[in-house]
Amino acid sequence: MKILNNKQSKPIDFDETLSLARDILTKVLKFRRMVNPENSCDSATCPKCHKPHIDKVSKAIMQKKKITFVLPAFPGKSPNPAKVLGYLPDMAERQALKFLNNLCKQIQEIYEPGAAVIICSDGRVFSDVVGISEKHVTAYQAEIDDIIKELDLTALSTFNLDDVNVNNNFDQARIELVDSYGQDLDGLKDRVKKGGTGSNSPEEVEANRMYCGLTRFLVEDLMHPEQTRSKSSIQKECKEKAYLAIIRSNAWTDLIAEKFPEAIRLSIHPQICGSQKIGIQLLGIETWTTPWHAVAVNTGKEFILMKNKEAKKLNTKLVQDENGRSSHYELISQN
Numbered sequence: 359m360k361i362l363n364n365k366q367s368k369p370i371d372f373d374e375t376l377s378l379a380r381d382i383l384t385k386v387l388k389f390r391r392m393v394n395p396e397n398s399c400d401s402a403t404c405p406k407c408h409k410p411h412i413d414k415v416s417k418a419i420m421q422k423k424k425i426t427f428v429l430p431a432f433p434g435k436s437p438n439p440a441k442v443l444g445y446l447p448d449m450a451e452r453q454a455l456k457f458l459n460n461l462c463k464q465i466q467e468i469y470e471p472g473a474a475v476i477i478c479s480d481g482r483v484f485s486d487v488v489g490i491s492e493k494h495v496t497a498y499q500a501e502i503d504d505i506i507k508e509l510d511l512t513a514l515s516t517f518n519l520d521d522v523n524v525n526n527n528f529d530q531a532r533i534e535l536v537d538s539y540g541q542d543l544d545g546l547k548d549r550v551k552k553g554g555t556g557s558n559s560p561e562e563v564e565a566n567r568m569y570c571g572l573t574r575f576l577v578e579d580l581m582h583p584e585q586t587r588s589k590s591s592i593q594k595e596c597k598e599k600a601y602l603a604i605i606r607s608n609a610w611t612d613l614i615a616e617k618f619p620e621a622i623r624l625s626i627h628p629q630i631c632g633s634q635k636i637g638i639q640l641l642g643i644e645t646w647t648t649p650w651h652a653v654a655v656n657t658g659k660e661f662i663l664m665k666n667k668e669a670k671k672l673n674t675k676l677v678q679d680e681n682g683r684s685s686h687y688e689l690i691s692q693n
């Protein structure tokens with residue numbers, strides 16, 4: 359089957375388009391994050407994993423447009439100093455941004471219009487829930503933009519709640535977001551419960567995973583050395599906060615989908631086979647944490663992520679950037 363392209367007289371072959379779309383998705387899926395990878399499909403060429411995304415990629419190819427991805431991520435640094443070096447992006451974010459840009463460049467090697475990742479920072483969406491100050495979210499977002507410019511990461515751009523609501527009334531922006539896109543709490547609680555009791559519904563499994571993951575991060579963020587409350591009281595509070603954060607996060611997802619209908623949805627969370635989202639490794643290596651919950655450690659071969667307190671226990675030295683800010687750790691060679 360031949361499809362005529364109206365920009366050029368040269369027809370685009372349907373089978374060629376499909377084959378190129380598969381190759382592009384395979385490049386991305388090589389760096390995917392899977393739930394239980396050992397029990398899951400084991401190949402980046404898995405047709406079931408390609409299926410939810412193949413039409414969008416094919417459509418972009420036929421229109422000779424960039425393949426666009428959206429990634430809700432980079433909210434702001436965890437407020438827990440046992441995990442991070444400070445409230446601004448550091449080497450951990452730099453490495454992740456460089457990886458995402460490189461991934462787009464790899465796609466450009468086989469598809470000339472290339473690819474782009476729109477980082478949809480969700481910091482403002484739930485800063486009040488996770489305990490990051492508005493001031494720190496603003497500074498973090500600005501610094502991410504600066505890094506993109508400084509490192510010339512031309513495939514990356516950012517979009518955040520401040521682009522939608524420009525009045526700097528953040529509480530109002532969040533209320534409007536949930537009013538327009540939010541789901542009801544009882545329905546969500548029901549899906550989380552079913553997802554944790556052997557459900558086969560990808561939506562319910564995902565809801566449960568998101569709930570457990572978020573609760574864990576929220577508890578960790580509050581369990582700093584100065585904390586005087588009991589762990590059970592913190593856990594109770596974090597369970598309720600996790601529901602609130604999920605409602606906001608899902609509302610943000612829906613807004614992004616409406617704003618960028620042609621984009622393929624990436625996620626920092628592992629996904630199951632055939633998911634509507636592609637779980638992506640942020641440093642090109644499998645790591646259980648994220649740049650904003652951790653510090654970067656240069657092992658001499660690569661950068662890995664770990665909690666600040668863990669990096670301090672190793673034979674490491676702290677490295678400053680050119681502005682004198684703590685950037686990352688370097689593992690000191692034993693030789």
Ligand SMILES: [Zn+2]
Pocket residue numbers: 399404405406407631632
């Ligand atoms: Zn699969």
